[in-house]
Amino acid sequence: MAEAHQAVAFQFTVTPDGIDLQLCHEALRQIYLSGLHSWKKRFIRFKNGIMTGVYPGSPTGLVVVLVGYMSSTKYAQMDPTLGLFTKLGQHLPISKYMAEDSQHVVGGVLVGTGLWVTIIFVMRNVLKYLLSWHGWMYNQHGKMSIKTSIWMVLVRLFSGRKPMLYSFQNALPRLPVPSVKDTMRRYLESARPLMDDEEYNRMEGLAKDFEKNLGPRLQWYLKLKSWWTSNYVSDWWEEYIYLRGRGPIMVNSNYYAMDFLYVFPTHLQAARAGNAIHAIMFYRRKLDRAQIKPLFLLENRVPLCSAQWERMFNTSRVPGQESDTIQHVTESKHIAVFHRGRFFKVYVFYDGRLLLPREIEQQMERILADKSEPQFGEQALAALTAGDRIPWANARTEYFSRGKNKQSLDAIEKAAFFVTLDDTEQRYDTENPIESLDSYAKSLLHGKCYDRWFDKSFNLIVFKNGTMGLNAEHSWADAPIVGHLWEHVLSMDPNKLGYAEDGHCKGKLHPNLPGPQRLQWDIPEECQNIINSSLNVAKALADDVDCHIIPFSDFGKGLIKKCRTSPDAFIQIALQLAHFRDKGKFCLTYEASMTRLFREGRTETVRSCTMETCAFVRAMMRDETREERMKLLKEASEKHQNLYRLAMTGKGIDRHLFCLYLVSKYLGEESPFLKEVLSEPWRLSTSQTPLQQVELFDLKRHPERVSSGGGFGPLVMLQSRLMARLHWMCN
Structure with missing residues (x-):
């Protein structure tokens, strides 16, 4: 029970001679050290808040701007206040309380600080505009276009030095809302390999009716939300997909x-x-x-949220x-x-x-x-x-x-x-x-x-x-x-x-x-x-x-890359082939991609069962030539990579459809198209988290330190609960 006694800072007893006060010096010492530690953390958070708030500027930059501004105005014999105190003097008796030299110093500091804030504002918005461009994702592997090279130089120029974890948050662009027309087109493209002609024609009719009538009205509310909030998806995704689940x-x-x-x-x-x-x-x-350190893509140039x-x-x-x-x-x-x-x-x-x-x-x-x-x-x-x-x-x-x-x-x-x-x-x-x-x-x-x-x-x-x-x-x-x-x-x-x-x-x-x-x-x-x-x-x-x-240790991503194929696309196509061999049919497949190129981004769905993948799988099931199979594999891989790029850059369809459905429920509008789309079961869920996100240990030199990563429960178990939750949450 020694720890119980140490937890009491003082004790007192009432005696005939008065109050006997007993102090525990060790407990008081721990209270003092605990308070000191707490104040240190508060100061560090306050300092980091300032550093993050002025990024890509810095307090050092403020000193440079002030010294440069005061020196240049003195050399040019200009009023550092730009006439500010002269105008104020017409209404306030400033000269009674402050000498002319003091006015110049104080005014120069105020104007210089305003100039510094303006520079930060311009740099941050230019950086946000630059980070909204994602053309770099379409460069061939190992090659970089002149446009991308110029863009990288500009990003580096407008980024600050030594960023902390949250430094780029205010410079990240907002997740864009795709157009209803594009989402309908991409949805029908993803649904085509899973439907026969009759089913597809019926679904196409529902999609066109939604695009023409209800869709634009729901889209207007989503646009309004995207202007008002940091991310039009993430708060609803957290609440309705996770927190409202009753199972x-x-x-x-x-x-x-x-x-x-x-x-x-x-x-x-x-x-x-x-x-x-x-x-x-x-x-x-x-x-x-x-x-x-914040995580980056593309040679430590593109920050993630x-x-x-x-x-x-x-x-x-x-x-x-x-x-x-x-x-x-x-x-x-x-x-x-x-x-x-x-x-x-x-x-x-x-x-x-x-x-x-x-x-x-x-x-x-x-x-x-x-x-x-x-x-x-x-x-x-x-x-x-x-x-x-x-x-x-x-x-x-x-x-x-x-x-x-x-x-x-x-x-x-x-x-x-x-x-x-x-x-x-x-x-x-x-x-x-x-x-x-x-x-x-x-x-x-x-x-x-x-x-x-x-x-x-x-x-x-x-x-x-x-x-x-x-x-x-x-x-x-x-x-x-x-x-x-x-x-x-x-x-x-x-x-x-x-x-x-x-x-x-x-x-x-x-x-x-x-x-x-x-x-x-x-x-x-x-x-x-x-x-x-x-x-x-x-x-x-x-x-x-x-x-x-x-x-599985026969080969890894190194061999796949030598074949000039995306390891992720290779695995996704292999899963489609394995599923078709087992079930004799194709299915709606879920692969998660991240949207952390945008502020408060989380995930988007890549629908990896495509027409191109299905063509390759059928070729593998038939007696096709090796050349034909390789050609179809390349086409399927390129298609998958393009879908992944679209998902990462805010042009995916599933989060958009999810938010449109929520708006329809809030408005009390029934949409047969959205109801059917969100009821479609995901038979394959293929999310993964790559190893070695950070270079803390070298698996090439220490292959024994490999891990099998992680895992999660089957998505099919969640599907029926998800639809029940979405129908219930607004009723």
Whole structure:
């Protein structure tokens, strides 16, 4: 109980001789250091806000402009105030309070600052205009046109130096709204290989009627929204695709990321957790200070939107009756840890600093050594986050809005992130590769359905044998953002942090470190019944998921590139061929592309089943010549790449159709065309997150550090729920 005594800053007792005041100097010292740390973070955020707000300018640029302006006006013998104080003097007695020289200095500073702000405004808008041009995407691989070269020089000229994570946010263009005519044309083009002549003619009639009558009216509202908001899609996408879902988010929404396949840095669970937690918190510190470099395309010239990083930490999804909300706090100094049915609150700061890996390992060892049993209702409590949302919302209001339950729930929801010290062992087994990876993936995706807090922005899962992984909630950000964090952790863990020879984290134990705090619960029988019901729903869903991961090492993207083919197009075409061989037909196929070339952009759909791809697949099924097949493969690949470019540059169709449908529901207008389009089932979902988004480790020199990436639940399971949600949300 030493930590409990240290938590009390002072005590007093009333005696016959008066009040006996006892101060705990260690507690007061920790309060002082905590406050100092908090003020440092506020100052850094304030400074970063200024730096980001004036980008592509800088405070140094202000000094240069002021010195240059004052010097030039003095040399030219001009009034640096440009007559400002002379005009003011006609109405205000300025000369009584300020000498003429002082007026010149103050006026010159004001005019110079205005000139500096004008320069920033011009540079930012010119940069935004330049970034709205996407012709560079159509250059041949390895070649660059003169127009693109000139454009790159201009982008570099109008971009500032040493950008921080959010520096380009105000310079990114807004996502454009495609024309209804273009969307109708591209939709019919995507639907043609999936319909016979009669179906296609009927759908073409519906599309033309929509284009002529209802479409332009709905489009007007979307245009208005695009002028008023930063992104006309993202807020509706977050709300209606994610937060308004009333079914389980486990499997249906959350996704996972895996550890190294062939590298096992340590067999000690607590040590692996120590390094990983320290690396994640170190990443959070860099994020708070905006020291993470923004991501770029095309030789570090074209910036991507960084908005999704803002809610990575200290974030939880809170259930509601009709819609969930995302709760984000600006600062959190602890993490929540689950082990063997118990919940713990672990502070990761002490003495005003982040705990070192060995000190975090020390805390994890204390939790692992704790032999206490779960309280009544505690063991399966997290199943509430795995089941349907309305029972969880009701239970949260009824049983977790007061007393110790509220305090413990706050400790979880306001934690930096959630950690599970899993009591099972998972690992890639070279002698049994498929079954071992299947078990590993299913454990990360849903576990036992009560040992992950699925509402948290992400869960770090560390298994008994030292293997680890992530489970991430989807509403706050897409997988590449979590992938960026995860690659940082995987690179920092064995390289920069490392382990001692005995497998423990490097460093020494802390002699005075307060231990983890066991969270306390008071779960009544009625709440336990709701927990059991949610657990049954979650288990039925988890048992319905078949997961198979098949390692493939015959060749990779390097060989595909040597054949002058896009690796992404190659995989998409191969999937179409495999599906046709298995089912004997083509299907609507979903591939996600990013729209982060635009402010607050998230994703767009690439409909990768095209007429060109179907022609190639049929050629492969017939006895065609090799030359004919190669010709059709090239055409299919070029078509797919063009669709991907269109999706990335705001000319996709699915987000536009989704928003048009929402406007129609708000207006109470029924559209047979939109209703049918959004009811079409996606039979193949082929989203992926590439490895090595950031060059933190070299897979060519260290191929053993490869990971199998991550995965998500089948999209077909979500399709019926999605349509029910869209019909229900405006009725």
